[in-house]
Amino acid sequence: MMRSVLGRLSYGFLAAALWTVAPTTQAMSATAFETAKQTGTVTVGLANEKPYAYIETDGKVTGAIVEVLRAALEPLGITKIEANVNEFSALVPGVMAGRFDIIGAGMYVTPKRCESIAFTNPLTQIATVLATHAGNPGNIHSLEDIAKSSTLKVGSQLGTAQVDDLHRAGIPDNRIVLFSRDTEGFSGLQAGRVDAIYYPALEISELIAKTGAKDVERVEPFTIAKGADGKPLLNFQSLGLRKEDTDFIEALNKQIAALRASGKLAEILKPFGFSAQDLPADGVTAAAICSGS
Numbered sequence: 001m002m003r004s005v006l007g008r009l010s011y012g013f014l015a016a017a018l019w020t021v022a023p024t025t026q027a028m029s030a031t032a033f034e035t036a037k038q039t040g041t042v043t044v045g046l047a048n049e050k051p052y053a054y055i056e057t058d059g060k061v062t063g064a065i066v067e068v069l070r071a072a073l074e075p076l077g078i079t080k081i082e083a084n085v086n087e088f089s090a091l092v093p094g095v096m097a098g099r100f101d102i103i104g105a106g107m108y109v110t111p112k113r114c115e116s117i118a119f120t121n122p123l124t125q126i127a128t129v130l131a132t133h134a135g136n137p138g139n140i141h142s143l144e145d146i147a148k149s150s151t152l153k154v155g156s157q158l159g160t161a162q163v164d165d166l167h168r169a170g171i172p173d174n175r176i177v178l179f180s181r182d183t184e185g186f187s188g189l190q191a192g193r194v195d196a197i198y199y200p201a202l203e204i205s206e207l208i209a210k211t212g213a214k215d216v217e218r219v220e221p222f223t224i225a226k227g228a229d230g231k232p233l234l235n236f237q238s239l240g241l242r243k244e245d246t247d248f249i250e251a252l253n254k255q256i257a258a259l260r261a262s263g264k265l266a267e268i269l270k271p272f273g274f275s276a277q278d279l280p281a282d283g284v285t286a287a288a289i290c291s292g293s
Contacts, residue, residue, distance in 0.1 A: 031245065031247055031248065032101050032241075032245050033245060033247045033248035033251060036073075036076075036078045036101065037076060037077055037078060039080075040077060040078055040080055041080040041082060042073065042078055042080075042081055042082070042101045042102055043083075043084050043100040043102075044061070044066065044069065044081055044083055044084065044100060044101065044102050044103070044104040045091045045094050045095055045099070045103045045104065045105065046061075046083055046084070046086070046104055047085070047088040047091065047105045047181070049088075049105065049106075049181065049182055049203070050206050051063060051064050051206055051272040051273055052065045052104075052237070053065050053066045053104050053105045055083055055085070061081050061082075061083045063106075063272065064124070064269050064272035064273075064274060065123065065239070066104050067268050067272075068123050068256070068259065069081070069104050071255075071264060071268055072252050072259060073252075075255060075258075081104075084099060084100040087158075087159075087180050087181075088157060088158065088180070089158050089159025089180075090159075091103045091105055091107065091240070092107075092113060092117055092159075092240070095117060095240055096116060098242070101241070101245075101248075102239050102240065102248075103240030103241070106124075108160070108161040108236060108237060108238075109236050109237075109290065110161050110164070110289075111290055111292050112164075113240070114286075114289075114290035117240050117241065117243060118241050118242065118243045118246075118249055118286070119238040119239065119241070119249075119289075119290070120238045120249055120252045120253055121238065121253050121256055121257070121285050122236035122237060122238045122280045122284055122285075122286065123237050123238060123239070123269075123280075124236070124237045124269065124274060124278050124279065124280065125234045125235065125236050125237075125278060125279070125280045125281075125284075126200045126201060126234065126235050126236075126237060126278065127201050127224050127232070127233075127235070128162055128165060128198060128199065128200050128224075128225065128233070128235060129200075129204055129218060129222050129224075130143075130154070130196045130198050130222055131199070131204045131207075131208070131216055131217065131218050131219060132189070132196040132197075132216070132217065133189070133195070133215060133216065133217075134214065134215050134216060134217050136217065136219060138152050138196065140196050140219060141219060141221060141222055142169075142222065142225075143166060143171065143225050144170070144223075146171055146175070146195075147169050147170040147171045151175075152195045152196070153175045153193070153194045153195050153196075154166060154171060154176060154177070154194055154195065154196045154197065155176075155177040155178070155179055155185045155189060155194035155196070155197040155198070156176070156197065156199065157182060157185060157199065158178040158179065161235060162198050162199065162200075163178065165198070166198060168225070168228075169225060177193060183207065185197045185199065186207045186213075186216070189216060190213065196219070200235070201218075202273050202274070205218065205273060236284065236289055238286055265279065266279060
């Protein structure tokens with residue numbers, strides 16, 4: 001009799017425990033996309049760099065990539081974007097660790113990054129160029145000009161695809177200076193720490209315009225770096241997410257395609273210095289870029 005009572009009590013406690021744990025387990029199994037739809041909020045990792053993603057003095061999170069993301073999220077019922085500011089090189093580890101939901105910093109899709117995280121289909125395509133001292137005293141018109149020199153130094157940003165371009169051109173590490181931010185690279189050029197800096201065209205133009213600098217100029221003409229296939233290297237910017245966030249990526253890709261088809265994508269990007277030529281060709285996908293095709 002006693003065993004029967006104890007058995008019923010044990011069963012009752014177990015059932016109560018399972019009832020208590022079940023909702024928690026269900027909540028823990030919610031995807032980032034499901035959570036974002038429930039809360040109406042996403043946290044975006046950014047490096048606080050114009051024109052891609054930055055925080056205004058009034059606290060508003062904005063930028064070309066952020067505004068495209070905002071337009072893509074709105075039809076999904078996600079209307080609030082919270083910023084998590086990081087060094088650029090910390091963005092991939094940060095999204096992998098779940099410190100934020102999406103990388104919205106204008107990150108390039110590269111096969112190497114695709115080993116760690118997933119990307120939406122690209123939002124923009126960008127060429128990377130050089131800036132140098134006014135008058136171009138080093139007569140630099142390509143990365144190869146720097147590689148052939150024994151003294152010229154070039155600066156770029158830590159953790160970016162630009163560094164791969166410098167290595168591919170044959171520039172040795174002892175003549176490459178890496179900076180944490182584009183503004184630091186710009187200051188390094190002005191201070192004479194390097195002879196040129198290598199950054200996306202939009203960033204170069206933005207830095208020169210913002211600072212009003214007369215001692216720095218964009219290198220023109222400039223031969224765009226080429227890949228192993230001999231084609232000019234164009235970099236594609238996308239939103240970065242965890243690999244397991246397939247439902248979020250699928251939803252974002254649908255919205256990005258709709259923005260592009262309606263002309264809204266170009267409209268959003270235009271105030272930030274992008275033109276129609278900066279939109280990827282039809283059919284360019286993250287999967288193709290990740291595979292190197």
